[in-house]
Amino acid sequence: MSKIALLFLMVFAAGVVATFFYSGASAFLVYQLVYFLNPDSRWWSAEIPGLSYSFISAVLMLVAVGLKFRQYSELSPWREQPIFKWAIGIVILYYLVGLIAIRPEVHFSVTFNYLKLVIIVMVAYKLVNTRTLLDFALWAYVIGATYIGYLATSYGRGSGGRVEGIGMVDSPDANDTAAALVPAGAILLYFFWMGNKKVKLACIFCGALIANGLVLINSRGAFLGIASSAGLYLIYMTFSKYRRKGQRAVAIFTVILGISGGLYVADDTFWERMSTLKNVEDQETSGSSRVNFWIAALDMSAEHPFGLGVDGFNMLAELYVPQEYLSGTVYKSVHSMWMQGLTEVGWLGLIFLLAMLLSLWRLSRRAKQWVLDQGENEAYFKLLALECALFGYLVAGSFINRFRAEILYWMIVFLAIGINVYFLQKVRGQKQARGIAVGRRGRSLRNSKGVSV
Template sequence: MSKFALLFLLIFFGGIFAALFFSSAAAFWLYQLVYLLNPDDRWWAAAIPGLPYSFVASALMLFVMMLNYRSLTSVSPWSRHPSFKWIVILLLLYVVALGYALAPNTHRIFLVNFIKLIVIFFVAYKLINDEKKLDISLWVYCIGSTYVSYLIWGTGRNASGRVEGIGFADGTDGNGVAAVLAPPLVLLLYYFWQGSKKLKLLSVFCGALIANALVLINSRGAFLAVALSAGIFTCFMIFSKWQQKGQRAAAVFVIVVSAAGALYVTDDLFWERMGTLKSFEEDEGRTSGAYRMQFWWATFDMVGDNPFGMGISGYNVLSRTYIPPEFMGDMTSRSVHSSWFQLLSDVGWPGVVVFFFLFVSLASTSRKAKKYVLSQENHNHYFKILAIECGLISYFIAATFIDRIRAEAFWWAILFVMISSNVFYLKFQEARGDMLRTKGRVIGGGSSG
């Protein structure tokens, strides 16, 4: 048995033991690792038992949640976060769309997967209910991404100058993998700044491998995602009025080191591809996202005739009807190549409106969380929340150029923002409310006596 296979089995069964006897949160950490390590598709897969690892991890999450439901709900009730209602409404729109989907079989298959994902989302929110558990979840994400980046480094580019075939259970497309790898870089930026010496070294190691993998993949969307999200975070470090000792110097140091590292790992092929950012309509070959914006605009025509959307893959069914032949090429169907237009085509304008309110509730609650921690003069928590927000921004930017509205990591990015709002703000507000209500009852009882 290979060392990787043995290590995975130790992690898997150790995670089950930890979830049952130490911390229920370990069930979600195990689920994250199974998704990121993707044991069924790795070179060491033949050396491990053919178990349904993802199903076991999911079932374990449900089991430990039910086992500890009362204590978990006392600190992480779903009703306390306003974003959950919008997530439920969005899911219901996908359920309703099954009745008129143009590709009903495809819609049914992906709807079942989406329902499973949302169930896991709800359970994970309850399990990850304090700062330490959140930190471990973020580090599991970063370390799992580092392992995938290590595989990419060992495999290298194919004859087309891209990396394909190395990814996750829900897809191995290079752009999709790059979107998953982008958010950890801004998280590692935060841990490099705020962490201990060991965490700083680990952050540099993980960041270097992930950055190298993104260069090899040559994803323009991921490049924009990392550049903008990391840029936003470092700008806040430099220009924010909430400063810690050495904060601006640390930001400048990070910028210099990142620039030097980028010059070292990038090559001519990477910069040649990034040069095409100036025009997404440039003809690079009809299999690499050519005429992408033409696909986006066609969505408006489709939804004009189908305001409630066409269901999952409905865009593909109608693409030949609505996209001019010169943009179709030899393809019988096309995908929309944008998560936002994918949402529009799946469930129409109602879906876009619901997601807009979901985003507003996310932003509003997270803003209140940052305001609260600043009122406690806890600048560390402020920048941690900001880093998690930038991780969400990073995935959203990358997802703009790929069809990933129902992807696992897309909803992880949302999940981490919601958990941070609960951990750093909502549960303290609830405790304060309970204290005031108790005080009111005491005063009321005293006066009536």
């Protein structure tokens, strides 16, 4: 048995045991591990039992939350997070659109998978209910992304100048795989900035493999995503007035290290592909022809405002996209998570997603202000890192179909968990403490009146 297969089985078994004897959140960590390792599609899959590890880990999460549902509900009530309301609304829309979908069998199959994803993130929100558990979940994601970077480094580029075939279940395409690595940039920057020497070394190791993986996969959308999210966070690290004394020097060192590392792993093939971003005249090589598909999606939505279901755009692309952009095939993707949602579940579905993101951002803004008022600057920068991680994925997803992506909803729930453990739980605790104090004063007053009488 290979070392990777043996390690996977050991970690999987340890996660199952830890779920019942340490924390239910271990089940979600196992789920994250299975997602990235994708054991059914790896070369070492023949060396492990042929089980549905993803299904087992998902059921394990449900069992874990069910055993202590009342306790988890006290720490992480769903009603405080509007994102779940909007996510459930999108699920309902998918089932309703299935009645008019062009490919109903495909649509309902994908809708069921999306329903499972929403349930998973809702359960994860309850299980990951402390600062420490949130760190564990973030590191589990980073380790998974590092494994993908390791695979890309091991495989190397193929004949097309990219790495293919190393993705996850819902991200088999190279662009989808690269997008899944994008949020790791801002998260690693936070851990490197705030961590001790051992954490910094771990961040350098993981960051090097992830960066090399992004370079080898060669996705322009992922490049824009990592540049925007990591770049935005670096600006906050360097210039924010809320940093502590001495942190600017560390921030500047981090900037220099990050840029130097990026330049070191980037090769001529990478820069040649990235240079096509500005080559708008050659629409075939620059990818700017995607704008024509986005315009076609808007035209399609004008005639079908309630959506056409999964693959609806692909089936009708030839009716809306100019023939010169079809490249000999009529089965074309819209290449944007926003336009994907618009053509699948209509304007209402797109509005629901935007409402979800807006409600999360507004709550995050309140949480950041609250932790600053409490003098918890580190919590502020952690929430900011989670915001930047989500922002980077949204940028990358603007150029590929990621409306129902696992990592998108992971980033959403990670930020929601951060808001909960750093803000909502504290505010809830203060309200409960005030209520207890008021109750005690009331009982004391009643007792004193009784004595005086």
